[in-house]
Structure formats: C-alpha cells, structure tokens
Amino acid sequence: MIVAVASGKGGTGKTSLAVNLAISIENVQLLDCDVEEPNAHLLLNPKITCQEPVYRLVPSVNELCDYCGKCAAFCQYNAILAVPGKILVFPELCHGCGGCILTCPKKAIGEGKNRIGIIKDGLIDGLRIVFGELEIGEPMAVPLIREVKKRLDKSRNIILDAPPGTSCPMIETVKGSDFCILVTEPTPFGLHDLKITVKVLEDMKIPHGVVVNRAGIGDKKVYEYCRGKGIPILLEIPYQRKIAELYSKGIPFSLKMPEWTDKFQKLFEDVKRLVGN
Amino acid sequence: MKQITILSGKGGTGKTTITAAFAVLAKKAVVADCDVDAPDLHMLLHPEIFETREFRGSKIAVIDETKCVKCGVCREKCRFDAITQDFTVDPFSCEGCGVCTLVCPVNAVTLTERISGYAYISKIKYGFMAHALLNPGESNSGKLVTIVRQNAKLLAEKERNNLIIIDGPPGIGCPVIASVTGVDAGLVVTEPTMSGIHDLERTLRLLRHFNVRPFVCVNIYDVNEENANKIFRFCEENGVEVVGNIPFNPVVTEAMVNGKTVMEYSPECDVAKEIKAIWKRLCTELSLR
Numbered sequence: 323m324i325v326a327v328a329s330g331k332g333g334t335g336k337t338s339l340a341v342n343l344a345i346s347i348e349n350v351q352l353l354d355c356d357v358e359e360p361n362a363h364l365l366l367n368p369k370i371t372c373q374e375p376v377y378r379l380v381p382s383v384n385e386l387c388d389y390c391g392k393c394a395a396f397c398q399y400n401a402i403l404a405v406p407g408k409i410l411v412f413p414e415l416c417h418g419c420g421g422c423i424l425t426c427p428k429k430a431i432g433e434g435k436n437r438i439g440i441i442k443d444g445l446i447d448g449l450r451i452v453f454g455e456l457e458i459g460e461p462m463a464v465p466l467i468r469e470v471k472k473r474l475d476k477s478r479n480i481i482l483d484a485p486p487g488t489s490c491p492m493i494e495t496v497k498g499s500d501f502c503i504l505v506t507e508p509t510p511f512g513l514h515d516l517k518i519t520v521k522v523l524e525d526m527k528i529p530h531g532v533v534v535n536r537a538g539i540g541d542k543k544v545y546e547y548c549r550g551k552g553i554p555i556l557l558e559i560p561y562q563r564k565i566a567e568l569y570s571k572g573i574p575f576s577l578k579m580p581e582w583t584d585k586f587q588k589l590f591e592d593v594k595r596l597v598g599n
Numbered sequence: 600m601k602q603i604t605i606l607s608g609k610g611g612t613g614k615t616t617i618t619a620a621f622a623v624l625a626k627k628a629v630v631a632d633c634d635v636d637a638p639d640l641h642m643l644l645h646p647e648i649f650e651t652r653e654f655r656g657s658k659i660a661v662i663d664e665t666k667c668v669k670c671g672v673c674r675e676k677c678r679f680d681a682i683t684q685d686f687t688v689d690p691f692s693c694e695g696c697g698v699c700t701l702v703c704p705v706n707a708v709t710l711t712e713r714i715s716g717y718a719y720i721s722k723i724k725y726g727f728m729a730h731a732l733l734n735p736g737e738s739n740s741g742k743l744v745t746i747v748r749q750n751a752k753l754l755a756e757k758e759r760n761n762l763i764i765i766d767g768p769p770g771i772g773c774p775v776i777a778s779v780t781g782v783d784a785g786l787v788v789t790e791p792t793m794s795g796i797h798d799l800e801r802t803l804r805l806l807r808h809f810n811v812r813p814f815v816c817v818n819i820y821d822v823n824e825e826n827a828n829k830i831f832r833f834c835e836e837n838g839v840e841v842v843g844n845i846p847f848n849p850v851v852t853e854a855m856v857n858g859k860t861v862m863e864y865s866p867e868c869d870v871a872k873e874i875k876a877i878w879k880r881l882c883t884e885l886s887l888r
Contacts, residue, residue, distance in 0.1 A: 330636075330637040331610065331611060331637055331639070332607075332609065332610010332611045332612075332637075332769040333609060333610040333611010333612060333769075334610075334611060337794065356770075358608075358769075358770035358771045358772045358775075358801075359608050359609055359769070359770055359771065359794075359797070359798045359801065361609070361793075361794040361797060361798070364793045364794055364797055365793070396697065396701070398658060398695055398696055398697055398710075399696075417694050417696055418678060419678055419679075419694065419696030419697075419698050420676070420678055420698060421696055421697055421698045421701060424676075424698065424701050424702065425701065456771065456772065458771065458801060458804045458805050458808055459776070459805065459808040459809070460772075461741060461772055461773035461776050462772065462773060463770070463772045463773075464738075485769075485770060486610040486611075486637065486769050486770070487634075487636040487637050487740075487768065487769070487770075488636045488637060488733075488735045488736060489635075489636040489733060489736070489737060489738060489740045489774075490737075490738035490739075490740075491770075491772065492636075493691050493736050493738075497691060497692070509852055509855055509856065510639075510642050510855050510856060510858070511615065511639040511642065511855060514637075514639060514642060515637040515639065518636070518637060518735050519735070521735045521736075522735040522736045525691075525735065525736060526691060526736070539849065539852045540852050540855070540856055541856050563822075566822050567822060567823060569792055569794075570790075570791055570792040570793070570795075570822050570823035570826055571792075571793065571823065571826075572792075572793035572794075
C-alpha cells in the first residue's frame with residue numbers, strides 16, 4: 323500500500339506525522355519527496371547506505387546547426403532562443419521533453435546532462451528511507467521527485483512525505499498513491515489550504531482523510547468542513563509544548579511518548595480499511 | 600523602488616504573519632503574495648479586487664479519438680508518461696511540451712491552452728496588493744509569480760510607491776526563485792528546530808546564489824533557545840544579520856482566527872513589538888523612507 327502524507331499549507335506537521343507513522347509500523351519504506359527541503363532524515367538519523375547524483379537531460383547544439391530556428395519555434399518553454407548566427411540554450415527553463423531533437427532537420431541537437439541533485443538511501447532499525455536533495459538554484463523539483471519514486475519498493479508499506487503546496491511537485495508525489503493523509507492545523511490558513519488540497523485529490527480520485535495537528539489552537543471550522551464533506555478525521559494531535567520541543571530537537575515524539583505508537587498503528591489500520599473499502 | 604521578499608525554505612514558520620504586519624507598519628506599500636498555490640495573505644489583509652486577469656500558463660495535449668489509430672508512437676515518445684493505455688491524456692502528467700503533436704502520424708493530437716489560474720490587482724487598507732490563485736494541481740507557478748511581481752511593480756510605479764513587500768512560497772524551487780530574483784533583500788523567517796536550521800542554511804545559499812542581501816529572524820525562538828543560539832552563531836559566522844527573535848504567543852493564531860494582522864489585533868503584545876523592531880531595523884539597513 324502506498325500512503326502519501328500531504329498538506330497545502332507548509333509547516334502543519336507532514337514530516338512529523340510521516341516519520342512517527344513510519345516508526346510505529348513494520349516493514350516500511352519512507353520516501354521523502356520534499357526534495358527542496360527534505361527533513362525526514364533529520365528526525366531519523368539513518369545510516370546512509372548509498373547515494374547517487376541525478377541528472378536532467380538538456381539539449382546541446384553542435385556545429386551542424388544552421389540556425390534555422392525550428393527548435394526554438396517548437397519549444398513551449400522558451401528554453402531555446404535562435405538569433406542570427408547563434409543558438410542559446412537556457413537549461414533552467416528546459417523540461418527535457420526532447421522535442422527540439424525531433425524538430426531539428428540537421429540532426430544538430432544532442433543531449434547533455436545537467437546535475438539537479440542527489441538521492442540518498444538510508445537505513446535505521448529496519449526502516450528504509452530514500453530522500454532527494456535538490457541542487458541550490460535548480461528550479462525544477464519534479465524530475466528529482468520522479469527519481470526518488472523510481473526507488474519505490476512495493477514489497478514494503480510505502481509512506482510518501484509530500485512537499486507543501488498544490489502545484490506540480492505535490493501532484494508528482496501523490497500520483498499513484500492508494501491513500502493520502504492530509505495534515506492540517508485548525509486555523510483559517512490551515513482550512514483554506516486544506517480545501518485547495520482536497521480539490522486536487524478529488525480531481526485525482528485519491529481517497530483521503532485528515533489528521534488535525536496542534537488540535538486545541540484556532541477554531542472548529544476544520545471539523546465543520548470535514549463533517550460537511552464526509553472526510554474522515556483520522557487522528558488529532560493536540561498542541562503540547564512537549565511535542566513541539568521534541569520536534570525542535572529532531573526527536574519523533576512517539577519515541578518519548580510511547581502511548582502514541584498505538585495511535586499511529588491504529589491510524590494505519592484505519593487507512594488500510596478505508597483503502598480496502 | 601525597493602523590494603523585499605519574506606521567505607523561509609520550511610513552510611509554516613510565520614512568513615505570512617510577518618508580511619501582513621509589515622504591510623500595516625509600512626502604512627503605504629504594494630504587497631505581493633507570491634505563494635500562488637496556497638495563498639493566505641488575503642485572509643489578513645482583505646483585498647478589494649479591482650482587476651482580475653486569466654492566467655494561461657500551460658498547454659495540454661488533446662487527442663482526437665476519431666483520428667487516432669492507436670499506433671502508440673506518442674506514448675513511446677512522451678517523456679512524462681502522460682498518454683494512458685487507452686490513448687487519453689493524463690492532465691496531471693502532461694507538461695504541454697507538444698512532442699506528441701510532432702510524432703503523431705495522423706495529426707490526431709493538438710495542444711490547447713488551459714486557464715491555469717487568475718492574477719488579481721487589489722486595494723488594501725495599507726496600499727495595494729498583487730496576488731493570484733493557481734488552479735489546484737497546475738504547474739508553472741513560477742510564471743504566475745513573475746506576473747504577480749510585474750503587477751506589483753506596475754502598481755508601485757503608478758501609485759508612486761517606493762516599496763514592494765513580497766510574501767514568498769516555501770521551498771527553494773521555481774516559484775521561490777521567481778520570488779527572489781532581483782530583489783533588494785530577503786528576510787528569512789526560521790524557527791529553532793532541526794528542520795528550521797537545515798532549511799535556513801539552504802535558503803541562505805539560495806539567496807547568495809542569486810546575489811540577494813539576506814536577513815534572518817527567528818520565530819518562536821523560545822521553543823528551543825539552545826537551537827536559537829545555534830542559529831545566531833551560524834549567522835554571525837556567515838556574516839548574516841539576525842534582525843530579531845519573535846517569541847511564541849497564541850495571540851498570533853487568535854489574530855488569524857479574527858482575520859486580523861497581529862499589529863491590528865494586539866499592537867501592544869510582545870510579538871507585535873518585536874515585529875515593529877524588526878521592521879525599524881530593516882528600514883534603517885535598506886534606507887527605506
């Protein structure tokens with residue numbers, strides 16, 4: 323089973339939930355797909371077993387080019403510019419579709435590799451973790467997220483930690499999941515961004531449920547919204563200074579508050595049942 | 600004209616709370632909400648929209664099933680796995696590159712524009728606001744951010760306003776890059792957690808990469824003072840100025856629930872006082888007003 327953990331708003335507790343869930347159940351592979359700011363490994367301190375650089379293909383134009391400009395006219399992303407006597411390639415705009423190569427009548431375009439980040443595999447107490455780190459200044463996270471997800475091991479319970487927002491990096495992460503846990507906080511910002519995220523998941527036809535983090539702060543509108551929409555509230559994690567302090571030190575709180583392990587196990591069983599239905 | 604971006608790397612550290620407070624303190628400014636896929640600033644600043652424009656950010660391939668001969672060439676050439684087994688286009692995978700239109704032997708595929716979101720120009724109590732909403736699930740947020748920033752600039756020029764305050768999105772990818780390029784300063788809002796520190800370091804490297812002058816402020820610093828001190832030392836060693844420490848105070852959430860900035864809701868509380876001090880320091884450093 324593949325379970326994604328997402329939220330629209332950042333900082334609602336996705337990573338904390340994903341990690342606490344991962345250490346509460348057996349046979350897990352945790353994929354941290356927030357390649358812009360991967361944090362799950364900071365809470366787990368895994369032993370890194372292997373790491374690999376990731377590249378993105380970008381066009382490289384050779385001397386056969388006669389500057390006809392067909393590639394530039396085709397490129398939807400304005401990643402190639404043809405000026406008299408010169409072809410300019412802007413790798414940061416290129417999506418790597420390969421269309422320019424297909425349009426070139428002179429076969430003057432090949433592909434070079436642009437390093438976009440690194441993927442690390444780690445292991446801690448039987449838990450496997452994979453995470454990517456996007457190179458600073460590299461705009462496109464999606465190709466790296468794709469590479470992280472290629473390492474998905476279906477023989478395990480998969481937990482995907484998604485990046486915040488509802489645009490392409492989040493979509494790429496949750497795509498193909500059996501279930502998505504939405505972590506929110508009971509505040510106007512939390513609710514507003516939750517609604518946007520629910521809309522995405524409805525469009526993608528991914529079953530979902532809500533975990534309310536920092537319960538007790540804010541107001542009750544998240545609960546009213548979920549009730550009205552028939553979205554199950556899977557778990558509430560109260561706002562407690564102790565939980566916040568443990569998180570600040572990089573300690574998953576269920577390690578120090580063992581009563582929570584049962585709750586995360588139950589959460590996982592509930593998700594399984596919802597997927598089964 | 601001066602532009603300052605509030606950013607953070609890690610989400611939920613307080614960017615929007617601080618941006619909204621700055622809007623009040625600046626009294627007259629153009630505010631730009633560049634977190635276009637999860638914008639929240641409007642819930643505190645209540646913009647009155649006076650102009651809405653469609654944003655056509657991306658295209659999508661459409662297969663004409665009456666022409667399609669199901670040869671599979673498009674599926675083979677598509678690098679985004681966007682053509683399904685039954686020869687339809689998966690809108691969540693299609694990046695609108697057009698390779699399928701190029702390789703289809705029977706011209707059954709066309710690219711069509713889609714409305715990817717909306718850009719808004721609004722009036723707020725403290726000046727003007729440029730903002731936007733990306734349709735859920737859309738790509739090209741960087742392009743929409745660029746439009747929001749252009750709108751903010753036009754507004755500032757028209758209204759003879761010399762300051763743009765930008766609320767940035769989390770992360771370090773394309774919408775963040777689009778939010779920081781060419782600005783005069785970046786204020787990184789962090790928190791004293793292991794994740795906060797990790798993401799702060801990456802965000803500062805991003806600012807250095809794009810030659811943007813960095814400032815740091817530590818939110819909820821009293822949740823872990825040891826880590827807060829680590830941040831001060833790290834910034835000192837790297838020549839980055841820490842302009843303030845904001846304490847944890849539930850009043851911030853209360854203000855949000857009431858749809859108000861913290862400056863309006865509780866101007867005398869410790870959080871409001873500290874944000875005011877931060878604003879003063881930034882004004883001095885950047886010679887604003």
